[in-house]
Amino acid sequence: MKTFTKYLGAACVLGLGLASTGAIAQEKIKIGVSIPAATHGWAGGLNWHAEQAEKRIEATYPNIDIIVVSANGATEQANDLEDLVSVQDIDALVVLPFESDPLTVPVQQVKEAGKFVTVVDRGLSLPGIEDVYVAGNNPELGRVSGEYIRGRLNDEGKIVVLRGIPTTIDTERVDAFVEELEGTNIEILDMKHANWNRDDGYEVMQDFLSRFPEIDAVWAQDDDIALGVIEAVKQADRTDEMFIVGGAGMKDIIKRVMDGDELTPIDVLYPPAMIATAMDVTVMKFTSNAPVEGRYILGATVVTQENAENFYFPDSPF
Amino acid sequence: MSSLERTEASTSSGFNIDFKALGPFLALVGLFVLGTVINDAFLSGGNLSNIFTRAAFIGIIAVGATFVITAGGIDLSVGSMAAFISGAMIVVMNTLVETLGAGVETVLIGILVSVLLGIAAGAVNGLVSTKGKIEAFIVTLGTMGIYRSLVTYMADGGTLSLDFGVRGVYRPVYYGDVLGIPVPVLVFFAVAVVGYVLLNMTPFGRKCFAIGSNEQVARYSAIHVDRVKTLTYVIQGLCVSVATIIYVPRLGSASSSTGVLWELEAIAAVIIGGTMLKGGYGRIWGTVVGAIMLTTIGNILNLTDAISNYLNGAVQGLIIIVAVFLQRGDWRRKKSK
Structure with a gap:
């Protein structure tokens, strides 16, 4: 249902964009974020952090447009990827694959369409497709x-x-x-x-x-x-x-x-907030000239009483 | 069909009838012997109390499922329904804390909400399948998805947690005991007794048997088939509600992973207990034993490291099939001839 609302939202935005052809929105850089739907606690946190990062990034960089879509299965996610490329015409993709094997080829196709690809957490089955890899350890x-x-x-x-x-x-x-x-x-x-x-x-x-x-x-x-x-x-x-x-x-x-x-x-820690890391790194590709391509393996930080405050998100569902 | 089989069995030999009714009990005794051999800790009071308490959730739901299945229906939505009702209870109680405080009233209103939702959800399943003339399998498959999504939506994909104050008040409903018997076990027993009386000693129960045996004949015999069938789903909903009332105080939380596959466990408990999946014959005490058996298998597997963890599902499957074969299989008839 949430996904549906999002699609609806995306469709409206698209409609508005078409209506005001060529006015201002033309130079916007679109980044698609495809993640599994919130079917369990960790994925719930993932969705929450993705939404938070979207708000934060869009507020900081007015020329960046983030589109978050969530899928209930590998097939649905593959469809999402096609839509992001053909309908939304994204410039970059951040994807946390539902499963590695079935999504390797769909992500490869996004790459072949000339998009910047960031893969999160679950690696693809073929090497060399993604520009950036972000994962927990x-x-x-x-x-x-x-x-x-x-x-x-x-x-x-x-x-x-x-x-x-x-x-x-x-x-x-x-x-x-x-x-x-x-x-x-x-x-x-x-x-x-x-x-x-x-x-x-x-x-x-x-x-x-x-x-x-x-x-x-x-x-x-x-x-x-x-x-x-x-x-x-x-x-x-x-x-x-x-x-x-x-x-x-x-x-x-x-x-x-x-x-x-x-x-x-x-x-x-094995934080669902890693999606935010991936989104930020991808945005850096378009907002700075710092090289970002590579592999980011997050440490398994030990949370103790002293540093716990930094990792406490009372509003997150996870 | 089933009544024919029974008369045939009783005329052929006295040994058979007993075996059929006692089958699930004997299988359970067998499991208990196995458990004791595997680990001494199995028969400890703590462990036995764990088994019976755990069996209460599936058992109570399965008592309801016995009615539905006996009357020739099926309800796949019970697991999701349990998750949804638990979630709704938690949301309601957390909201009430602000106005009523974390007292007994809050818990009672939460329980009332659970009962109303259970009855309503059961009525929806029953009415849509009877009045809408849609197979119960499809209707309840649909509601299964609906309730599962609703709880995920309410929890924002995460977990709904009960207010800690309310948890303290509500806690005895799961963790308390009367004369050393845990409350969930007492509730389970009470539900089973009520279920037994209703199914075996009332006209309503006889109508369930009749409809499950042959719906057309039941209709010609002036039984209000739709009404009785709908009522079986309402009973099922009520049982799910009772199960959630004792489930919520256990961990004080509900999420999208609450109650996953409970529907299959409940149906399995019913069938292990000797009820026919195609309807027409139901046995409440068998169901109770079936639920305890399922829990016991899981418990025994946790008490030993002799079997690879990866094979747990295989062992469970095998024991279920053997248990049903022992009470159904042709092997008895051949022996007696």
């Missing part, structure tokens, strides 16, 4: 989380791990995490999939709690899972025994870190 997220848990436990203790949905993202995170703990006396009691979902996090943690009498730390990997874990630990009345490390940067968890909650001492 999944292995780094796992490594940093492992590093923190090692430090807190002095290389000794028992932990449980809640994994995400079985995908490359999950595997990369978990592999790096396990590698970081190698050679220590930290025992991973078990790892189970909680599918980046609160309810699953709650249930899996309940079962871990009845199965293991001693748990020193929990790596929930994701903030939605972490929220479920928190409730399960509270219910079992074992809050003094362990701490929980989540990931992503959801406002509820950042708030807890900011307030100095003993249960969630830190959070590791």
Whole structure:
């Protein structure tokens, strides 16, 4: 429904543009932003940050026009890309592909049409298509989380791990995490999939709690899972025994870190705000003569009580 | 059809009838034995209470689904409906905090909203499919998409979180207990008892069986088919509402990923319990056992690392098929001959 309104809006703008042919709007640089629709928390944050960045950039640079479209699936996104090129006649594209494989060729076609292409988060299956690549760092997220848990436990203790949905993202995170703990006396009691979902996090943690009498730390990997874990630990009345490390940067968890909650001492970022980074870099291509082409891999910043304020967006849905 | 089968079974041997009704119970006992063998912690009071409490959501929804399916219908919208009603409850209660404060009134109004929405949503499914003469599969597939989008829209793609003050007041509805039995388990039991009486001891229940067996014959027998069928969807909506009332205080949140695939779990619980998917025969206690079985499988898989995580779905699928085969398959008849 939102997408529809946006299309309607875009159509109106287009209509107005046609009506006032050649008046002022001609020199505008159009940047299309294609992202997945807000079907889960992280994507919700993505959409919110894209909208915020759109407002901010358009206010700063009157000659830049940003068009954000969101898609509910890979096919829909491929259609969006065609529309952006043929109907909107964009100069640059910022795209967070729904899935890598099915969108490689559609993005390649945009590139072949002579547009500047920025790919975000999920890389394409063929190298050399995009001018700019912006992404979070999944292995780094796992490594940093492992590093923190090692430090807190002095290389000794028992932990449980809640994994995400079985995908490359999950595997990369978990592999790096396990590698970081190698050679220590930290025992991973078990790892189970909680599918980046609160309810699953709650249930899996309940079962871990009845199965293991001693748990020193929990790596929930994701903030939605972490929220479920928190409730399960509270219910079992074992809050003094362990701490929980989540990931992503959801406002509820950042708030807890900011307030100095003993249960969630830190959070590791995998920020949906990366879409704003990508949009800004793309805009720089047109507003400055600084070279921007290249790969931007964002660090997996550790959020602690000291710096939490910088990452707290109370208005964001995520 | 089903009544024919039953008479045939009862005449052939006394062993068979018992087995058919007891099938789901025996499968559950089997699962419990398996769980105990796998991990001692399985039979601990905490774990058992976890299983029954968790089973309450799907179980309550599945009791409603037993009515719909017995009367020859199907409702695919229950998972989305649960997410939508949870979301609406949270929005209403958060708004009320400003005027009424975070008190019991706020929670009661939230619960009232949930019940009204459940009845309304069920009535829409029922009326559109009966009066509109559209297959229930299509109608509820449509409403499934509608409710799912509505909750995503309300949450702006993110998560709706209940006000922390209200959470404190509302919390005992999920986490509380009476004489050591968790509240959700008591609610589940009460819903099942009411469902059992309604389905097996009232004219309404008999009409559900009749319509599910043969809608034409039921119509000729002066049964108000449309009215009864619509009522089954209303009961389903009401059950979804009861489930959300105990779901919301658990994590105090709703998002687009709330209740995903609950409709399939509810339908699976109903069928495992011995109700016929094509209608005409329903068994509430079977449904209750079916829901507990589904939860138990997930619990057992979490208690062991013997099976690769990637194969969890396969194990679940296999156990469901075996459980239904044990009570349905031809193997019993051959043995008795």
